[in-house]
């Protein structure tokens with residue numbers, strides 16, 4: 489049986505980039521993919537447009553992966569945003585950057601990105617096997633033996649890049665955790681990340697589609713503030729979503745309390761300004777006064793209804809209790825987390841193969857020589873905006889370079 493220099497399990501961006509760069513270095517590579525084609529998640533990424541990466545220096549990037557970001561330092565310096573863009577553009581597909589810093593192919597088609605990757609795999613002679621689900625792997629006499637549903641493979645090095653558990657229809661169903669565990673690796677409990685959040689007694693179903701720019705969200709657990717984050721929030725028909733919630737969701741647990749400032753004005757200041765306006769111009773309507781703040785009209789109407797405030801209530805007529813309730817709903821709205829969106833809707837997986845047992849300099853296992861990890865299978869997940877695909881590609885290239893050395 490042929491002994492490959494590198495066997496790659498999983499044809500997502502991490503596995504594809506590892507395969508291409510290893511083969512470019514002259515190594516023999518087998519890429520094993522369980523689905524009928526590689527890169528299914530690339531196809532759905534960025535709503536089918538593929539938000540490949542994000543503008544920014546490596547140091548800015550490291551803050552976009554939660555507490556484990558520093559693990560990526562070597563990978564991101566080794567293969568930067570500019571390297572990834574140059575790789576795609578050299579193949580004739582121009583990339584374009586949006587105002588918010590996100591990079592997309594100019595054609596806005598993820599298929600165009602994937603087509604380039606498939607061609608590169610073939611031109612560098614990677615043996616790609618689709619419909620080939622890896623069942624198990626062991627290391628015996630210095631060689632990795634990989635068992636699949638169809639046939640077995642042997643390799644001097646093995647990369648596990650099977651992704652996390654989110655969007656299982658794309659192929660990432662958590663198989664890699666089992667294979668890694670069999671090699672003695674610890675798994676940090678996988679949980680949905682980049683996901684909307686469900687809250688108790690969600691009252692805004694009828695406001696679905698309303699969004700708030702750059703709202704501050706404070707996260708409290710057991711009466712203590714744990715973290716805060718700012719970003720855009722979206723009301724959907726059954727949950728809170730939008731980048732502000734989705735990027736922050738990796739920290740949420742059932743029972744946590746979120747205080748949301750929808751209008752960018754602290755509750756104490758809004759309260760003070762309310763009182764000042766009432767004493768200066770009590771005849772002004774509450775609605776008119778709040779028009780000076782960025783409160784969407786439908787949201788305000790809903791709050792008035794919930795609090796029993798008449799549409800034309802004047803500032804001087806608003807009872808103190810109602811004023812403070814209104815201030816709280818606008819500047820310190822309490823939501824109790826009931827659950828997170830599950831793996832079917834989460835765009836990433838938090839948790840995974842413990843980083844303690846993997847070298848960030850090479851991506852090699854600290855337990856088994858020649859065993860490598862890359863991508864979402866590891867206990868690392870990034871914000872929305874292109875950070876996850878960039879991380880997966882950078883980790884893949886670092887594996888290729890390490891194996892080559």
Ligand SMILES: Cc1cc2nc3c(=O)[nH]c(=O)nc-3n(C[C@H](O)[C@H](O)[C@H](O)COP(=O)(O)OP(=O)(O)OC[C@H]3O[C@@H](n4cnc5c(N)ncnc54)[C@H](O)[C@@H]3O)c2cc1C
Pocket residue numbers: 497498499500501502503520521522523526527528529530532533534535538539540541620621622623649650651652654655658659660661662663664834835836862863864865873874875876877878880
């Ligand atoms: C809807 C959606 C939109 C997204 N949009 C973006 C975006 O625009 N920008 C961004 O940066 N990130 C985005 N992401 C996240 C990003 O796509 C992932 O973080 C990234 O694809 C992870 O790459 P990976 O190579 O680690 O794993 P994956 O892409 O999950 O690939 C893993 C591969 O391994 C295969 N596999 C699994 N088990 C086995 C097995 N036993 N044998 C063989 N093969 C196996 C799977 O079939 C799959 O092909 C999005 C995610 C989702 C779900």
